[in-house]
Amino acid sequence: MDEFKDFLNNESVSPNKSLDEKVLNHVQRDLKITPTQLFLKIFGIHTIVGLLTLLFCPQFELSLTNNHEVFHFFHRTFGPYICMMICGVIFVGTGSLLVGGIINFRDLSIIHKHPFLYFSGITGFFILGFIIFGAKIYLESVLFWALGSILSSVIFFECIRLIRKLNFQK
Amino acid sequence: MNPFKNLTDEKLMILYQEDEFQAFEVLYARHRARVFSYLTKRLPHRDDIEEVFQNIFVKLHKSRSRYDSKYKFLQWLYTLSRNELLDHVKKKNINTTQFNEEFHPVEERDISDVDLDDLPLGEQEKKVLDLRINKDYDYKEISHLLNIGPSNARKIFSRAIEKLKRSLYG
Numbered sequence: 001m002d003e004f005k006d007f008l009n010n011e012s013v014s015p016n017k018s019l020d021e022k023v024l025n026h027v028q029r030d031l032k033i034t035p036t037q038l039f040l041k042i043f044g045i046h047t048i049v050g051l052l053t054l055l056f057c058p059q060f061e062l063s064l065t066n067n068h069e070v071f072h073f074f075h076r077t078f079g080p081y082i083c084m085m086i087c088g089v090i091f092v093g094t095g096s097l098l099v100g101g102i103i104n105f106r107d108l109s110i111i112h113k114h115p116f117l118y119f120s121g122i123t124g125f126f127i128l129g130f131i132i133f134g135a136k137i138y139l140e141s142v143l144f145w146a147l148g149s150i151l152s153s154v155i156f157f158e159c160i161r162l163i164r165k166l167n168f169q170k
Numbered sequence: 171m172n173p174f175k176n177l178t179d180e181k182l183m184i185l186y187q188e189d190e191f192q193a194f195e196v197l198y199a200r201h202r203a204r205v206f207s208y209l210t211k212r213l214p215h216r217d218d219i220e221e222v223f224q225n226i227f228v229k230l231h232k233s234r235s236r237y238d239s240k241y242k243f244l245q246w247l248y249t250l251s252r253n254e255l256l257d258h259v260k261k262k263n264i265n266t267t268q269f270n271e272e273f274h275p276v277e278e279r280d281i282s283d284v285d286l287d288d289l290p291l292g293e294q295e296k297k298v299l300d301l302r303i304n305k306d307y308d309y310k311e312i313s314h315l316l317n318i319g320p321s322n323a324r325k326i327f328s329r330a331i332e333k334l335k336r337s338l339y340g
Contacts, residue, residue, distance in 0.1 A: 003252070004245075004248055006208070006211070007204060007208050007244075007248045007251070008204070008244060008248075010204065010207040010208065010211070011203040011204050011207055012203070012207050013203065013206050013207045013210045014202060014203040014206055015202055015203075015206045015220070015223060019220055019223065019224070020198075020202065022224060023198065023202075023223075023224060023227045023228075024194075024195065024198065026224075026227075026228065026231070027191065027194050027198075027227070027231050028191050030231065031189045031190075031191045031194075032191075033189075104188035104189050104190075105185050105188035105189070105190050106188060106189040106190045106191070107189075109190070168181070168184070168185075
């Protein structure tokens with residue numbers, strides 16, 4: 001007990017600067033994540049979620065189930081451009097909700113510094129993927145799709161980040 | 171400026187568990203002198219102090235996921251520091267008499283739970299151990315009570331600690 005009290009109250013000697021650097025560098029090196037690693041991590045999450053949404057919402061006429069009901073409903077109700085935006089929201093935006101909810105605080109703060117960059121990159125890679133898999137892509141529709149995808153991703157991500165931050169501060 | 175500098179240790183640990191380096195920086199800055207002072211009082215050589223100091227923070231880093239924020243961080247850090255110190259003493263077979271007389275980490279290890287009668291100690295050694303540890307007498311008082319010289323009391327105590335250490339550690 002006395003030893004613990006001594007531990008609490010005694011701060012008379014400090015380590016030297018080189019020892020501080022050794023410890024801090026060791027921890028920093030171990031915790032570091034490169035932007036590429038982080039990008040691949042969130043791209044992986046987005047891909048899984050995106051593929052799941054293909055079960056009920058086709059993208060550029062690509063579908064895993066040939067179920068086009070949701071697409072026709074949005075197309076009929078909101079017109080072609082808004083429909084494409086909603087498709088972008090469903091395919092990429094929902095992934096951002098999950099990303100914001102499950103990645104750790106370090107990754108949240110890294111993405112928070114450049115959210116448009118990260119989600120534009122994700123969107124760009126998905127468009128490339130659709131082209132490779134033979135989707136029918138037109139410039140106008142893809143622009144609206146990308147707009148819906150990027151904006152929703154940034155908004156969803158920031159909302160979830162804020163909720164987690166407020167929850168943490170409680 | 172570090173955004174986490176006003177958070178409690180326990181909150182910082184949660185962030186650190188989520189790989190946030192800046193949280194570790196604050197924790198390190200807050201407690202580095204405490205850990206270093208603790209070791210300085212107990213280890214005679216600078217090299218040993220620095221080695222154990224580094225080991226403590228490496229261990230803290232590796233086992234951060236096992237920390238439960240329900241418990242006080244300082245208590246956890248103290249236990250970690252103490253165990254690391256004891257491991258070092260055991261590994262390097264450092265003679266306890268080299269320590270500052272007031273702080274023998276080995277002698278304080280669960281000594282109150284040890285039945286002195288079960289130990290392979292002489293009667294006088296048991297008496298000195300009991301007076302020094304359980305009754306907290308200094309060597310002058312012990313020498314007066316047992317009618318021996320203070321330096322002799324100190325020697326008997328050191329010998330008893332050696333025996334006790336061998337008995338506890340094998």
